[in-house]
Amino acid sequence: MALAASVTSLADEVNCPICQGTLREPVTIDCGHNFCHCCLTRYLEIPGPDPEEPPSCPLCKAPFRPGSFRPNWQLASVVENIKRLELASRLGSEEEDVCQEHGEKIYFFCEDDEMQLCVVCREAPEHRAHTVRFLEDAAGPYREQIQKCLECLRREREEIQGIQSRENQRTQVLLTQVATKKQKVISEFAHLSQFLEEQRNILLAQLESLDRDILKQQDEFDVLVTREICRFSTLIAELEEKNERPARELLTHIRSTLIKCETRRCRKTEAISPELGQRIRDVSQQALPLQREMKIFLEKFCFELDYEPAHISLDPQTSHPKLLLSEDHQQARFSYKWQNSPGNPQRFDQATCVLAHDGFTGGRHTWVVSVDLAHGGSCTLGVVSKDIRRKGELRLRPEEGVWAVRLTWGFISALSSFPTRLALEEQPRQVRVSIDYEVGWVIFVNAVTREPIYTFTASFTQKVYPFFGLWGRGSSFSLSS
Template identity: 30%
Template sequence: MASLPAIRKMREEATCSICQQLMKEPVSVNCGHSFCRQCIDNIIGQQYFVTSFIWRARCPLCQTSLQRESVRPNKHLENLIERIQELERERLCEEHGEQLCLFCEDDEQLICWRCERSPQHRGHRTALVEDVCPGYKDKLQGIVTNLKETQDHCTSAKLFMAEQITAWKENIELRRQEIKSEFWNLHCFLHEEERAYLWRLEKEEEKLLGRLQDSEASLDNQSCELEKLVLELEKKCQGSAQNLLQGVKDTLNWNSDVKLKLPEIFCLEPQTVCHVSELYFDVKKMLRHFQVSVTLDPNTAHRELILSEDRRHVTRGGRRKKHISSKRLCSLPCVLGCEGFTSGRHYFEVDVGEGSGWDLGVCLENVHRDRDMTPEPQSGFWAIRLCQENGYMALTSPPTPLSLRERPLLVGVFLDCEAGLVSFYNMNTGSHIFTFPRASFSGTLRPYFLVNHSSSLFLPPPLESI
């Protein structure tokens, strides 16, 4: 085995005199010296350029003229260089320059044959590197296996943690949207309530202001009459005695009966009171404060609809009814509620369940029943719809698509007759669905329901839905 000085000597012989590095792709020239192929090509190329196409390249070591055709690969030197590189990769003893071919198990240290004989390692357990390496390699492979398993666990944990982070961000975003939606719904509700209260306050103002102005006009008229009488009497007093005494008794009797008709005393405290804190605190509670019990009117039910005995549940079935009533809705599978509303605020709930098609809302009592009708405000209908083709929509003209975050299973319908408002709410979440533009109702309003196949509607009693 070559020692460190021998390796150094070999390296010197294999070093290129041009670049001072181990030769790469060693080649020999006609004088016998060897160089890196790139280095000698550069020498020949530079001299060729300088001498204007006259070949005068010379060997850097002996100055012998070189010819490009004489450059030949030196395979023997190339193999020697590879061996030098292999020997250099092997570790040598720093103290003795010999190959570290032994392993001292007591000191767990690589040593050379000279180290083994030194006092430092005398008597220690030593073995050839080739003999002891497989055992330690197996131990290291076992550790590598454990580390890879641990690394796999770490990777799985990182993936899980990344999923946790993503899920957490998604949950936070979902909650953020829920909070925004809840406050947006509350804003919508409060805005509609504000409009309703301001409208009622305006009507109250107009009503009492009219009476106050009538009283003011009455006082103006009385004031003019009194002024006229005073002028007449003053003129009479300033005239002759004959004019004064002429009909004086009648004048005295008539004027003595003149009395001022004072207006009634009005209460100037507005009766429209809005407790905003109650509205803000619980929208559901506020809505259900106006809840009424609604049942279905069998006289208005379409021939294909089946009503339960308590008139709170409706489904669509076969043609069951032979009796034709003038009140029955004929063109669409509809039914009206028994209750009619002409004033005040009213609220009722409809359990729509998992049905795939329905309408619900309110309509005028005198809507057309014996011919095709379009459920829209112009025809006396204020309703929302679910259909398989288009999803949720408000039956405006044209219909307004409704983008709902959650499917409503219990829908609340709120009616304010004086304010002309019809609103719908998802009572599973207490969120606002839609409010129709303000209308002027010209008659009695009744609850309105339409049921398609594979659907049913249920009207829960107020006590069950609170």
């Protein structure tokens, strides 16, 4: 069997590219490829698109001269040897059907010893008590087993191919997400760099202004002090001169001289005003907004880097007739007046709910819902499975394919198997809903304070859609990413 396979492989190597058969009188052209002499002759008889151009090789399209091909005697010898090997292989395969011990043709198969037997072997004492059948009869059950194995193997191969296809798609999705996040990193840091540059310029401008004001006040102080020093020097000289005079002259206008001494205090003892000093201390306070902005940026950036913002819109085909949707399908408001909505299988007929137009079959996605319950209504937010019940009563719990929370006036509840009232520091007005399809998380967070609200753990097997419900006059919500 190994010899036959090797001979077949060799025979494939000496085939003519034109007739696909074994080379006959092989000839070689300029590019080195080999063809049958007769095949190449017929090929040259076919006129080309441009009679002036030389013919091209049928295999590699390289031009060659019609009179340049030459016989390849060495390859012709190889072809002859391969033909002899093929003949020997066929004779050997015929000999395999003959018993090596008795020279008789093999007809039987011993199932006990798993041996192929001729007529003489069949009558041997060691096989008389065994189960012996004709070759085709014995091969039948084994063919059935092989067929079953083939079916199982093909089925498993299809499953593996399906897994490969799914994982390849998932890989492409992840690569797309990475590319998107890469662009987001570049964009966000460009905005941050611009913001930091603006803040740096503002702070430097304030510091430069302080520097100028300090120097200005220092100059003013120096001028004033110089004048005061001159005034004091004049008083000192006048008093020294007065003190040297005789008593009669000393006492002349002595009061006015002493009064000048009483007003000798310096008019200004500080170079820098208290107001300017306060401005210098306030410079550090200018960095507080920058610190807050950086904190918000990092929290938002890290969250959005982990979850892809979902630009969702409401599907009017699913909306209950009591819900009024905005023209851009980004807002909904409850109304007791029924809308003239055509009936269809997708529309909710009892639960005042609406789904997003597009759903998710993988990945991490997030969106924000702003809720207004001015008149004491309620709003339900979350995700639902594709086959959620649209007609009749809708049970809002995970067992029915609903993972949601409900906001009412004054409190919020998680709609688990048994609704659970949640204790939060603040009633949220903006709720961020996030889904991690592969992990199976549905996360609710206060979009303003970042306070966690509730997290569902599920195992998603089909497409899921963002889900919204409203009840109560004037209750409404709007979407953002």
